Amino acid sequence: MGGGSTTPSLTALLCLGLCWRPWDQVQAGVLPKPSIRADPGPIVPKGSPVTLWCQGSPQAEVYRLYKVGDSGLWEDEAPQASNTAWFRFESLSSRHAGQYQCAYHSRNSSSRQSDPLALVVTGLYTAPSLSAHPSPVMASGRNMSLSCSSWFTSGMLHLLKEGGADVPRRSAPGKLRNSGGRQALFPVGPVNACHGGTYRCYDSPSSDPYLWSQPSDPLHLQVTGMYKEPSLLAQPGSLVLLGDRLTLQCRSDASFGRFALTKDEGSTPPLHLNGQHSPNFPLGRVSHTRGGRYRCYAAHNISDAWSAPSAPLDILIAGMYQKPSLSAHPGTSVSWGENVTLQCHSEIVLDTFHLFKEGSLAPAQSLSLQDTTAPLQANFTLSPMTSAHNETYRCYTSQSTSPYVLSNPSDPLQLLISASPPEDYTVGNLVRMATAALILLSLGVLLFQAQHGHGETQDMAMS
Structure with missing residues (x-):
């Protein structure tokens, strides 16, 4: 065949099994053992072509291909200036499956047979x-x-x-x-x-x-977990009204080329990371189904090795239920250091209440009620009051079975701190007293030195 095409219909020599002529057996082992490989591989779908390559020695004149346990034999003249011959099967069927070995021959000697190559034909039965x-x-x-x-x-x-x-x-x-x-x-x-x-x-x-x-x-x-975790951010924020647009951004210091976003489904881990080249994940105008806990991963291009997951980001969708009301007791104007209670009141039966401080990145305060008899009320106590509480608040309600879907927000409530914190005069007084004492001591030393110097002058004059 010498670089030409060999098909199973090409009948060459027939022998019983892998029989060798006595002369061949005597000479076997004189030449190096060849190697055999399959291209594109040894596992081939039914009806597809495959080429078996036998690599021997430049001394080879003839290459032979044997099928273990079969009487068939294929023979190929060695191509000039090459130590390799090939045997091609154009369309594999079940009769081609099995183990193959090759050997080569020169004018005066023969090689041993190669190690066996298992040729597998697939597609013959139902898939598992x-x-x-x-x-x-x-x-x-x-x-x-x-x-x-x-x-x-x-x-x-x-x-x-x-x-x-x-x-x-x-x-x-x-x-x-x-x-x-x-x-x-x-x-x-x-x-x-x-x-x-x-x-x-x-x-x-x-x-x-x-x-x-x-x-x-x-x-x-x-x-x-093969690389450091990225960070996951929400634009414009993690609390969005029903119908508003939302984009999640997966950020990392490393030069990753692919990013994947997952949404937790209970305790079930993600089944697949669908990577994309952009770190931005536009979610469009959100519905209640977008609420949930998200994480993101990063990876380099053409790789199945991904980073550790980002910290979880909870996306809350507001606007599904009637808004509650929010009030402050004893009032919205309180003195520094006093306590204030914010009361969130709902007319409909929802068992979880959330208090948000506008503009804050801190998570909301949440309370779950055991008694769900309407009307419902949750009390959030803020104490002691400081300048950090001088902000605007809103509250929301939700059902514990759907923690990422919230009501419409309450009307805003602004707290005002009516006085500055009482000053601590102790340290200032001590400092002033110490300063005064130091000044008096200095004046006493100067006066003593002046009087002592005047006395010495009079003594010298009398002398």
Whole structure:
């Protein structure tokens, strides 16, 4: 074939199994053993082409391809100025599946056969299913498992990871399930960046280990915690009215090329990180379904290794219920250091009350009521009053079963601090008294020196 195309219909020499002529056996091992590989790979869908390459020695004159346990043999003359020959199959079928070896011959000697290459043909049976436990998005260092399930009751289940020069492959017989069929668990971990990627699993009968099923749907395993977490911000803020526009921004100091946004769904971890190149996530005009707890992740381009998640950001959607009322007791004008109670009053039955200070980044104060008999009221005590309380407040109500959906806001209530804090005169008085004492002492020293000097002058005059 010498670089030409070889098909299974090309019949060359026939021998029983992998028989060698006595002359060949005597000469075997004189030349280096060749290597064999498949292009694009040894696992090929039914009906697709594959090329088997045999790499030997420049001394080779003829290359031969053998199928283990089969009487077929393919022969190819060695191309000039090359130590490689190839054997191409244009459309694979079940009869091509099996193990192959190659060897080469020169005028006076022959090589040993290569190590066997398993050629697998896929697409012959119904596909199994593949799932990840607890999730296909895993934090670095954690343990997990991939589960391959088939409706067939016997055979082998195979797990493959796509990509790379050497495709990792693991097989297990699987255990029977109560619901029928069988299942194999493939442990993975502790997880690191190398485990990230796309996985598929296959089924095969025990009698034909090189005839595989259709592949399962792909499962993308993504590893988080490989880089420092980004920060997640909301514009214009995390509390928005129903129908207003909202954008979430994932920010990081590192030069990441992809960003992903997730929304917590109870205790279930995210099932996939859908990366995009922009760190901005416009959510448009929000409805009540946008309320929830969000996190973001960052990664470099073409990578399944992601950062740690950002700190959670709670998005609250207001405007779903009738507004409550807010009042201050004893009043909105209070003296420095006194206590004031803000009362949030609702005419409808909602069991949670929230007090917000406008313009503040601090989280709201929240109170849950045990008695939900209308009318409802929650008391928020602020004490002692300082300049930090001299702000505008609003309150909202919500149902504990939907904590991210709030009522319309109450009318604003502004607190005014009517007097400055009482000054502490003790330290000032002490300072002034110490200063006065120091001055008096200095004057006494000067007076003493003056009198002492005048006496010495008179004594000298009398002398």
